[in-house]
Structure formats: structure tokens, C-alpha cells
Amino acid sequence: MAEPSGDTGSRAEQVRAILAGVARMDRARGGVLVAPDGFVIDAQLRPDIAVEPLAAVAAALGRELELGADRLSRGMAGTAFFSAQDGGLFLGGSPVGFLAVVAEPDADVQKMRNAVKQALDALQQIWRAGDHSGANL
């Protein structure tokens, strides 16, 4: 599992390494990191999965989970896992965006959930290291 590596490499490289760490896990079909506006930050998915449509829907789902938690006073949204007949999807939010990881049906759910959580924590650290004070748009 990749961790942010201090001064080594750009933040973009660190983000890519974090995604690679979780997207290439055993029984993972890949992952995508998408900003809340739907912009694909990085994707490492099997070629049979189209990136943009999955990213667009994952971002919408991520926002619904965040907004629902807020509207219904559920506290902060954490990770989510959804399964279907042929596999599952892990989704979690970070200040950078939403991390979606596609899993095989026989994936170790607990192990993968932990890896997704670690990846989200690492993304948060990278975000904190940057300057995001924001302008007055």
C-alpha cells in the first residue's frame, strides 16, 4: 500500500502511487480517483471498463453519500461498499475527491476496505501538505 513519501516526488506522483497501491491489489479490477466536479484525476482500470462514465457516476454517488450524511445528521460520510452478482465497488471521499475501487466477486472485502481507508488517509495527508487556502472566486 503506497503512502505519501514526504519530499520525494511531486504530489501528482504521490497521488498516482496511492491509487496504484489499491487499484492493483489482489482481486481488484482497478480504481479511479475523481474530483467532486467529475474531473478524472487518475484512473487505473482494466481496459474493458470505460473511465469517464464510471467516474461521473461514482462522483454523483459520492456526493449523494456526503450530502445525505449531512442532511440527515449522520456525521461525516466514511467508506461505502456495494456488491452485485459479479463483483463489488468500494467508494470513499477525501478532500481531493472520491476514490472508487472495483473488486472481483471473491475479493477479501475487509482487506480491501482497509486498503481503501488507508489510501483515503494518505490522500488527506497529501492534501493537507498543499496550500488550499482558496481564493475569493
Added chain:
Amino acid sequence: MAEAEALVTQALHIDPRNGVALLLSGYLHAAARRSDAARTAFRTVLAMDPDHPRAMLGLAKTDLEAGDVASSRELLERALRFYPDFPEARALLDVVRGLLTGRGEPAPRSLTALQFRQLAFPPGTRECMVVDHDGTVLFSHPVSRTRQALADHLVRVAGMASAALGRAGLGAVRRGAIRSNSGTTFLVSDSRVLLALTLPPDAAPAAALREAEALWTRCMDELGAARPARG
């Protein structure tokens, strides 16, 4: 992002009606989760250029976040009329059509409200809800003021999760676990009904899901459907 926002602010200071800068400001607001400001920016772009596909997509997303699914659909359909090869818009249109279909069409057989007599909930149960995919609450424990809002949210989550799973070629959602720092909600779903069981955050997932599945079986029995969810 701060640097990008500073540059866009500077551009808009020089030319307040610069379409590219306004569009970028919409993206940046959306990326920072400032939906209202993003909506304003996308609307400003569309006021100047009513057929701008990216602004239509941006506004459709913020409308979807706000729960205005009909407006979102209209914008996405418009965007696709001008630009049929627009994969993100196509994917989101499938989502909003699914949400509107669930809401607009009556269930094939009208479902009656569940009684769940003498039902024993797992220890620590915060909430248990059974919802038709059109948003009708069939059962709610406890009966809370926010149950309809929760039901609508769960239906949207299930619809979007199915769409995301479908985009990855995996099929429709059957099970789920949504964690927040106040609890974990375990989902069991089929094409008509959704059961949500909320337990404390530290609930053991495998055992909790078994509890949810037991409630689901009971629910199906009571509905007279007697068909277990697959997946």
C-alpha cells in the same frame, strides 16, 4: 487549487464575462463542494451561451445534488441533443432516468405497509427501514420525522450504486455497507425493495449483514414475495 482559483479570479477581474473563466470557476466551486456557487457560475455561462454542453453538464450535476432530478434530466438530454458523443452526460442521464422511473411508475403490484410483528432487532439497532424503490416507506423503526428524507436518500444511493456497478459490468446492487461516524447502514436490495439496517459504527460487518439478510427474508415473507435477494 488555491493557485487555480487565484488565476480564475484574476481572469474574471479583467473580463467578468469570459466564458472559459466562468466555466472554470464553476468547476472549481464544484470541486470545493460549493454547489450553490457552482450553480451560479454554470447558469451565468448558459445565459451567455445556452447550448454550452459542459455548462449544461455542470448544472445538471448540481441540480442532481440538490434533488432536482427532473431539471437534471432536461439539461442532460439537451446536452446530448447537441453533443451525442458525451459519455459523462450519457452515464448521468441513465442515472437520473432510473431515479425518475422509480419515482414515477407504480410498483407492478402495490405493496402494503409492513407490520413486522414481534420482530427482534439486533442489539444496538439505530434504525431499520424498508422502502419501495419509488420512495414509499413500507416500514420504519423508529418512526422518525426524517424517515421520508432518509427513504429518498436511500433510493438515490441504491440507484446510483446500481448505475456505478453497472458501468463496471457487475450488475445491479444487492448488498451494501455505508459507514459514517455515527453508524454503519447495511443494505439489502432487489429491483423493487430496499432494506436498510443501521447499527453502531463498530458493528461486525459479516454478522450485521447476516442480521440484515434475516430481516430481509422476513420482509419478503411478509410481502408474500418469498424470494431471496441474489448476489
